[in-house]
Amino acid sequence: MPLTDLPLEELRNYRPKIREPIDFDAFWHDTLSDARRAAWEPQLVIADTPISELVIEDLTFAGFAGDPIKAWVIRPSGADGPLPTVIEFIGYNGGRGVPGEKLAWASSGYVHIVMDTRGQGSGWATGGDTADPHGSDTSFPGFMTKGILDPSDYYYRRVFTDAVRLVETASSFEFVDETRVALTGASQGGGISLAAAGLSTGLRAVMPDVPFLCHFKRAIELTPDDPFVEITRFLSVHRDMEERVLHTLSYFDGANFTSRITIPTLFSVGLMDGIVLPSTVFAAYNRLASRDRSIEVFPYNGHEGGQMFHWLTQARWLPSRIA
Numbered sequence: 001m002p003l004t005d006l007p008l009e010e011l012r013n014y015r016p017k018i019r020e021p022i023d024f025d026a027f028w029h030d031t032l033s034d035a036r037r038a039a040w041e042p043q044l045v046i047a048d049t050p051i052s053e054l055v056i057e058d059l060t061f062a063g064f065a066g067d068p069i070k071a072w073v074i075r076p077s078g079a080d081g082p083l084p085t086v087i088e089f090i091g092y093n094g095g096r097g098v099p100g101e102k103l104a105w106a107s108s109g110y111v112h113i114v115m116d117t118r119g120q121g122s123g124w125a126t127g128g129d130t131a132d133p134h135g136s137d138t139s140f141p142g143f144m145t146k147g148i149l150d151p152s153d154y155y156y157r158r159v160f161t162d163a164v165r166l167v168e169t170a171s172s173f174e175f176v177d178e179t180r181v182a183l184t185g186a187s188q189g190g191g192i193s194l195a196a197a198g199l200s201t202g203l204r205a206v207m208p209d210v211p212f213l214c215h216f217k218r219a220i221e222l223t224p225d226d227p228f229v230e231i232t233r234f235l236s237v238h239r240d241m242e243e244r245v246l247h248t249l250s251y252f253d254g255a256n257f258t259s260r261i262t263i264p265t266l267f268s269v270g271l272m273d274g275i276v277l278p279s280t281v282f283a284a285y286n287r288l289a290s291r292d293r294s295i296e297v298f299p300y301n302g303h304e305g306g307q308m309f310h311w312l313t314q315a316r317w318l319p320s321r322i323a
Contacts, residue, residue, distance in 0.1 A: 003190060004224075008297065011269075011282040018215065018283065019250040019252025026249055027151060028199055035161050037067065038066030042169050044073065047099035053077060054106050055097045061169040063118070063162035070116040070129045071166060072096050074106040080176035084322045085111040089163060089185035089192035092212065092227055093143070095128020108315055111176055113271050115166050117159060117188070118142065122285075134158060135167065138238075144230040149227045149244050151251045155247070156195075160252065163196035167203070171173065180204055180322045183313065187212045191254050197265075198257030206323040207314050208284075210305040212253035212276050215283035217246060225274045229302060255284040264292035264321040266312050271299035292321070 006014065021027070039189030042061040049056050052152065055075050063069035075083065086105045092095065096116040105112035120143065121128015136146035136153060171178035182205040183193040190211030197206040212227075218230045220235070231249075235242055250256065258265075265288055269281040285295050296313055298306050 003271050004280040004302075005271070007084075007154065008271065008299070011278055013286075014282045015286050016111070016215065016218065016283055018253060018255040019217070019246065020253075020256050021151075021250050024251060024256060025089060031157060031161055032164055032199065035062075035064050035066070035165055036168075038062060039165070040066060043173075044173075047072070049099040051100045051103075054103065058099070058132060059113070059169075061166060063165050064158040065134075067118065067158070067162075068130070068132060069118060069162045069166070070096060072099055072102070072114045073173075074099075074103065074114070075111040076106060076109060079109075079175070082175055083109065083111045083136070084180035084182070085113065085176045086182050086184055087113045087115065087166060087170060087196075089115050089189035089196070090117050090120070090128075091185075091187035091189050093120045093123025094125050095130075096128040097128075101126065102310045104311060104315075111165065111170075111173075113170055115163065115190075118162060119155075126316055129194040130160060132158065138260075140230045140237075142227055142230040144227050145234040148231070148234065148248050149241065151248045154248050154252065156252045159192060160195040160199070163192050164199045167196055171202070178202065182206065182318060182322055184209065186210055186293055186305065192262070194254040194257045195252070196262065198260040201262050205266070205318060206261065207266045207318070208254075208255070209268045209274050209310060210270055210273060211254055211267070211281060211315075213252060214276075215280040216249040216253050218283070219277060219280045223275070223277050223280075227275075255287050258284045259287045259289055262289045262291075265290045265292075265294075266304050266317050267295040268298065269295060270298045270305045272300060272302045275303040275306075
């Protein structure tokens with residue numbers, strides 16, 4: 001695959017004007033307040049797995065509107081005291097999978113919590129377990145246009161709220177050191193991690209990997225591959241809805257969340273990415289309020305980015321930020 005976007009030197013200085021609604025903070029304050037009022041006690045059950053050297057638990061917690069959301073909690077067995085914790089969010093149409101698929105962070109001494117994404121989990125890997133009980137107006141197949149004509153109805157309002165509620169829920173567990181919590185995720189998971197970091201307090205670091213859901217206007221105009229193309233196809237039919245769609249998306253743009261992130265941040269980007277254009281990643285990265293920030297660039301990779309190679313970079317970068 002060829003390079004998909006601007007030259008790297010231009011990307012490093014790419015600072016487009018990003019549409020930001022005047023009531024952005026009030027919208028999210030009200031959304032999260034409503035979710036907290038609907039919360040109930042989380043449930044943790046030991047998972048059915050042959051893995052014996054780690055503790056793996058099935059978590060159900062209250063997300064948006066009190067909806068039950070699933071997650072795996074994987075942690076070292078017999079650890080003394082609360083541990084540093086990494087919360088991970090999943091890529092587009094993947095699910096949390098089966099217990100034991102993700103062991104690297106827990107094997108490195110962390111509590112690792114993997115959130116299921118509501119309504120997703122049937123596109124790749126081994127599935128998800130969380131329904132999305134909320135419907136939407138007319139939409140194109142996929143998740144990108146569900147409720148896209150109104151910010152209050154948009155699908156990612158529910159997902160981002162689930163993520164923040166997981167951060168708050170995890171902090172209540174006795175085995176989690178609430179002063180040492182970091183977020184991560186690849187693609188959609190990276191976009192969710194940016195939203196959760198921008199909306200949460202008390203976090204120590206965030207590590208978005210090839211993050212999706214940033215600089216929507218450029219993404220829907222130029223990205224050649226799904227899932228941003230879902231929005232393009234929707235607008236090709238609903239020709240008079242562009243302004244309403246862009247207004248809705250402005251409440252969910254990762255670049256608006258990064259301007260509110262002050263904690264240490266490690267990004268990654270693939271310069272041959274046709275799913276998440278590098279310019280959309282840099283648009284978010286270059287708006288970070290963090291002083292401690294860096295981005296790993298993979299010139300010859302597409303949306304797969306650095307994969308395990310990049311995880312090793314994360315695992316070396318994180319300890320000094322979460323100590």
